[in-house]
Amino acid sequence: MRSFQWSDFLLVSGGSLLATAVLMVVTALIGARVGRHSVVDVTWGGGFVLIALVSATVGTGEAWRRTLMLAIVGIWGLRLAWHVFRRSLGKGEDPRYEELLSKATGNTTLYALRKIYLTQAVALWFVSLPIQVSAVAGDSVGVVAAVGVLLWVVGLTFEAVGDAQLNAFKADTSNKGKIMDRGLWSWTRHPNYFGDALVWWAIFLVSASAWPGVATLLSPIAMTYFLVFATGARLLERSMAERPGYREYQRRTSYFLPMPPTNT
Incomplete structure (x- = not known):
């Protein structure tokens, strides 16, 4: 029976965290450009797909389970991202984010980075832990x-x-x-x-x-x-x-x- 290797997990988890950070920075730049931070809702589903891809690629666990996890997360995440993208076409800012950003006392972009994108990045990483652990687990x-x-x-x-x-x-x-x-x-x-x-x-x-x-x-x-x-x-x-x-x-x-x- 193959034992769980913490070093392998740290590699997968660190890679997932880095990929998530890059994705959120890019999303924030897009949000600032189009003036609509609700673009992060599209990134939400896609972010899990990215983490599943990193985990499947870097992970050392059973290949069939890594492939299965990538498939079920990929199908779910891409469908959700496409659905949210189509639903938001031609619409303005989400009222949730308007209300949140109305509380900003300084630079709105920096406030959005902290309250929207950083929060979503942490949630993405934490919720995706089953994907990350599965990628390096044993039998x-x-x-x-x-x-x-x-x-x-x-x-x-x-x-x-x-x-x-x-x-x-x-x-x-x-x-x-x-x-x-x-x-x-x-x-x-x-x-x-x-x-x-x-x-x-x-x-x-x-x-x-x-x-x-x-x-x-x-x-x-x-x-x-x-x-x-x-x-x-x-x-x-x-x-x-x-x-x-x-x-x-x-x-x-x-x-x-x-x-x-x-x-x-």
Whole structure:
């Protein structure tokens, strides 16, 4: 059985941190150029793909697991980056970042570097620890990795189908002013965020199939917290709360975990 080598992990983790730092600096320059720091949301998905690529290339763990991790992170991350890019075309700054930058007392760019890009870089590195550890871990328990892949399929389906259903709903001009409550959106108010959370628990399971991947448990917990309580569903709920019909939608539809809609 191959033992975990800390020197190999430090090489992968250091390379991932350096790649993330470069990516965020480039993104910050682009954001300053176009006057829209929400470009970092596109980088979020792509950043995980970059870390998975570095980990797969530099890592010394089992080749099939490194390849598998690169594939599941790559498919998820590139789909998310493309989705966010298309959604943001022709739009201005995200209200979240406008509110954050309004608190700047000095140079706005330096403030954005610290509050937006540095924060995202640290989150990227921490949440991606299962990817990094998996790249240098020892022998795998195949059944655990297989369960992770199955969970990933479910999560990606929820996320992609939820986004597609919402896009189709918004594209229909007859739905203007209405609340999306069809398809997956009738079972959970946030099928895309729910799917995203499942994907990261799946990535954790693939990593946990080999020691010490199980020790990266805090990474999927952190991502789930972001999605449910911090920058994801809870923030969106606050912005939607006063929309006509949204209170009724909240009463009959589960907040996060998919459940049959209730009659009110």
